[in-house]
Amino acid sequence: MLRIETERIGATxxxxxxGELDLHTSPAFKETVxxxxxxxxxxxxxxxxxxxxxxxxxxxxxxxxxxxxxxxxRGGRLxxxxxxxxxxxxxxxxxxxRIMGIYDDRRQAMGS
Amino acid sequence: xxxxxxxxxxxxxxxxxGLARMMAASFAAQLEFTLAEIEEIRVAVSEAVxxxxxxxxxxxxxxxxxxxxxxxxxxxxxxxxxxxxxxxIEQAKQATFSTEPERMGLGLVFMESFMDDMGIExxxxxxxxxxxxxxxxxxxxxxxxxxxx
Numbered sequence: 001m002l003r004i005e006t007e008r009i010g011a012t013x014x015x016x017x018x019g020e021l022d023l024h025t026s027p028a029f030k031e032t033v034x035x036x037x038x039x040x041x042x043x044x045x046x047x048x049x050x051x052x053x054x055x056x057x058x059x060x061x062x063x064x065x066x067x068x069x070x071x072x073x074r075g076g077r078l079x080x081x082x083x084x085x086x087x088x089x090x091x092x093x094x095x096x097x098r099i100m101g102i103y104d105d106r107r108q109a110m111g112s
Numbered sequence: 113x114x115x116x117x118x119x120x121x122x123x124x125x126x127x128x129x130g131l132a133r134m135m136a137a138s139f140a141a142q143l144e145f146t147l148a149e150i151e152e153i154r155v156a157v158s159e160a161v162x163x164x165x166x167x168x169x170x171x172x173x174x175x176x177x178x179x180x181x182x183x184x185x186x187x188x189x190x191x192x193x194x195x196x197x198x199x200x201i202e203q204a205k206q207a208t209f210s211t212e213p214e215r216m217g218l219g220l221v222f223m224e225s226f227m228d229d230m231g232i233e234x235x236x237x238x239x240x241x242x243x244x245x246x247x248x249x250x251x252x253x254x255x256x257x258x259x260x261x
Contacts, residue, residue, distance in 0.1 A: 023162045024126035030214075055133075055151075057158040058218040066214040086151040093225055094218055 001025070004032045011076075012045040012110065013037070018052040021060030030063045037070060044076035047109045051082040061094050068100060077101070079109040116142060118180040123173040124165045124193065132161045132178055132191075139180045140187050144248040152226035153187070153246060159219035160191040160242045166215070168195025168240065186247045189227075194239040201232055 002025035003018040013036055021029060037043055046067060050056075068078045079101040083091060091097050103109040118139050122128045136157040137150050145153070157178075164176045179190040198204050205220045224230045227244040234240040 020130060022126075022158055023129050023165060055130075055154060055158075057155050057162065058216045058222060059158075059162055061218070062214045062216045065216060086148060089148075089151075090155060090222070093222060094216060 002028055004029060006032065006036055008036070008040055008043070011042055012047060013040065013043045014047045014049060014106065016049040016052065020055040021053060021063070022055065022057050023059040026059050026063040029060075030066065033067055034070070037067075037074075041074075044071075044074070045110075046071050046076065046078045047106065048078065048080050049082055049106075050080055050084065050087055053084075053087060056087055056090055058094065061090065061096060064100075065096065068096075079103060079112065081105055081109050115184075116182045120178045120180075122176055122178075124169050124176050124195075125173050126162075126165055128176070129158055129161045129165060132176075133157045136178070136180060136189060139182070140246075142182055143185060143187060144250050145187075145246075146248070146250060149246065149248060153189075156223045156226045156230075156244055156246075157189060157191070159222045160189075160244070163219050163242075164191065164193040164195070164240075167198075168193035170196060186245055189244045189246075190241065191244075192239065192241040197236040197238055197240055198232075198234040199236055201234055205232075 001019050002021065005016040007014045015033055017029060019025065048064065071078045081103050082105065083102050101109065101112050103112060120135060133154040137154050140150055140153050161176060168174060174193060174195050177192045181188040223242065223244060227246050229245040231243045232240065
């Protein structure tokens with residue numbers, strides 16, 4: 001199952017994902033984030049918090065990449081924070097580490 | 113470790129992807145896989161079953177069969193559908209080959225990377241079978257030593 005919490009601070013949208021991000025749950029993540037990006041069209045930095053993400057596969061990575069593309073198109077960026085070792089392995093294999101910033105916490109992501 | 117098996121049949125629904133990987137992980141825990149290896153098995157199964165959901169039955173859900181076997185300290189996972197099939201398996205194996213804009217097309221790449229062995233057979237309009245194998249590295253290293261439980 002998936003639960004998503006969002007918090008906007010200025011032009012930064014923080015998204016905390018709780019649960020598993022796979023084929024079944026990815027559409028809900030995409031819908032929630034897109035809704036916020038449309039509501040706040042001035043958002044320039046999307047920060048995704050993976051602290052409570054228990055699982056991710058290529059379907060989950062696909063929607064992350066989709067949001068990365070959206071942010072790039074609007075001249076913004078996407079960062080990830082608190083990516084655990086198992087998740088980092090999946091990110092690494094996908095090549096997303098080469099294009100996304102991954103940080104230890106919010107402060108590092110904001111200061112990047 | 114004595115031999116064991118588990119056979120599952122379920123419809124190709126997205127909500128069954130998580131169920132399939134949970135069953136595979138629980139079954140795999142009978143062997144001495146590390147937590148990292150169990151996570152790899154979860155990803156591989158998730159990818160294989162997701163492929164059945166996404167590609168095998170474009171019109172309505174169809175049957176997915178997952179057979180889990182333990183034999184001689186090896187885990188064997190066979191995932192089979194009876195759907196559309198793959199016309200060009202080599203092309204499908206190429207990373208980022210995907211017909212959808214938000215799909216990374218990395219399922220087969222992950223399966224090959226995370227399992228010790230992965231084979232795929234497919235016939236158009238007859239279905240696809242994926243067989244993946246993995247053995248615990250720790251179990252191999254400690255072969256011959258008694259297991260303390």
